[in-house]
Amino acid sequence: MSPARLVLLSTVAMLFALVCENLGAQALTPRVPSTGPRPIQTITLRDGTEVNLKFAQKLTSQGAVVDQPVELVLSDDVKVLDYIVIKRGARVLGTVIAGKETEKKRLESKTLAIRVDFLHAGEYKIGLRGEKVAEGKRNKDAMVAGTILLGIPGLIATSGKHFVIPEGTPLKAYVDQDIELPVLSN
Amino acid sequence: MPISAPLQMRRLLPYSCLLFAVHFFSLAGAFAQSPNGSYIAAFRTPKHVTISKPEVFHDAVEEVARYLENKNVDLVSDPLRSRIETQDAISIDSLLKIARDAGASYLLYIVADRPMAQWLKVTVQCYDLDQKMLWQASAGYTGALDVNSKKALPEIMKKLEKELAPRFNHPGLMLKKAPAAPSPAAEGRP
Numbered sequence: 001m002s003p004a005r006l007v008l009l010s011t012v013a014m015l016f017a018l019v020c021e022n023l024g025a026q027a028l029t030p031r032v033p034s035t036g037p038r039p040i041q042t043i044t045l046r047d048g049t050e051v052n053l054k055f056a057q058k059l060t061s062q063g064a065v066v067d068q069p070v071e072l073v074l075s076d077d078v079k080v081l082d083y084i085v086i087k088r089g090a091r092v093l094g095t096v097i098a099g100k101e102t103e104k105k106r107l108e109s110k111t112l113a114i115r116v117d118f119l120h121a122g123e124y125k126i127g128l129r130g131e132k133v134a135e136g137k138r139n140k141d142a143m144v145a146g147t148i149l150l151g152i153p154g155l156i157a158t159s160g161k162h163f164v165i166p167e168g169t170p171l172k173a174y175v176d177q178d179i180e181l182p183v184l185s186n
Numbered sequence: 187m188p189i190s191a192p193l194q195m196r197r198l199l200p201y202s203c204l205l206f207a208v209h210f211f212s213l214a215g216a217f218a219q220s221p222n223g224s225y226i227a228a229f230r231t232p233k234h235v236t237i238s239k240p241e242v243f244h245d246a247v248e249e250v251a252r253y254l255e256n257k258n259v260d261l262v263s264d265p266l267r268s269r270i271e272t273q274d275a276i277s278i279d280s281l282l283k284i285a286r287d288a289g290a291s292y293l294l295y296i297v298a299d300r301p302m303a304q305w306l307k308v309t310v311q312c313y314d315l316d317q318k319m320l321w322q323a324s325a326g327y328t329g330a331l332d333v334n335s336k337k338a339l340p341e342i343m344k345k346l347e348k349e350l351a352p353r354f355n356h357p358g359l360m361l362k363k364a365p366a367a368p369s370p371a372a373e374g375r376p
Binding site for chain 2: 056064068073
């Protein structure tokens with residue numbers, strides 16, 4: 001085969017690969033909701049800005065173990081001067097700081113508290129600070145069910161309060177340090 | 187000194203091959219980022235918490251995950267945390283948001299239960315991102331004459347493997363795309 005033909009063939013192959021790449025990229029685009037046009041300006045989200053969160057999971061003093069990650073979610077858009085910088089629904093992670101020391105312990109913890117760690121929005125990981133301590137809420141349903149099952153009224157009451165933080169419970173956290181974020185479309 | 191046209195082309199040939207190789211591998215890379223990954227989360231039922239041990243739960247989840255990995259199922263790992271293995275319920279809605287955030291297209295929800303008549307029961311439920319349950323597979327072990335649950339997990343895995351095997355390369359258990367074999371051009375041979 002002549003060198004000219006070889007060059008021609010390899011160029012055609014390269015173009016074919018380029019076309020396939022584009023087609024493949026189109027077919028493989030994940031189903032992510034469109035966020036509108038690319039941000040054109042950035043704005044600083046200041047340290048101490050309040051953010052509204054809610055629990056994305058249930059947490060109980062029976063199940064929560066110290067250092068266990070906790071799932072939360074941003075419940076309202078975060079705005080700076082009326083510009084949205086983080087949209088609601090962004091994932092937030094926290095950590096159990098007061099709960100059972102190990103998973104093996106059968107007795108539930110007498111306290112239950114979590115610390116909010118960071119908010120994950122796109123490529124940004126925004127440090128947050130804030131804590132939530134369960135407000136001694138006794139789970140009456142669990143107590144009644146337990147009493148009926150065991151047939152010994154009052155047994156559950158002796159095991160201490162059963163702390164429950166239901167999914168959807170709101171809490172507030174604060175931005176831990178200044179961060180430059182792109183302005184998002186409304 | 188003037189260079190003849192065929193000679194010029196011959197000199198250009200290695201560059202052309204190199205360009206082709208670069209595009210070939212970028213193409214392979216695009217396909218490696220499969221959009222069909224599954225995110226694993228596991229839940230331990232209150233009955234299991236009351237009667238069994240946490241190790242039994244974690245071992246069961248680990249065993250199912252290992253089996254799927256060995257079978258080359260496209261599993262998506264969470265870049266933000268370790269695998270969710272919890273006894274405090276997380277709603278399917280929340281789990282699906284987490285799965286989507288991690289870049290997965292399916293959720294594999296593993297439930298470890300301890301029914302009264304069984305040592306262990308493991309259920310694998312598959313959801314798509316629209317909250318629709320696509321399928322579920324479950325297996326339990328009764329072992330009436332056993333004194334402990336030692337045999338439960340191996341027996342359950344045998345049953346589960348039979349149920350899961352036909353679902354490979356179907357929604358929820360899509361297999362990873364095989365990496366492309368290196369071409370001679372990539373090895374530096376023009």
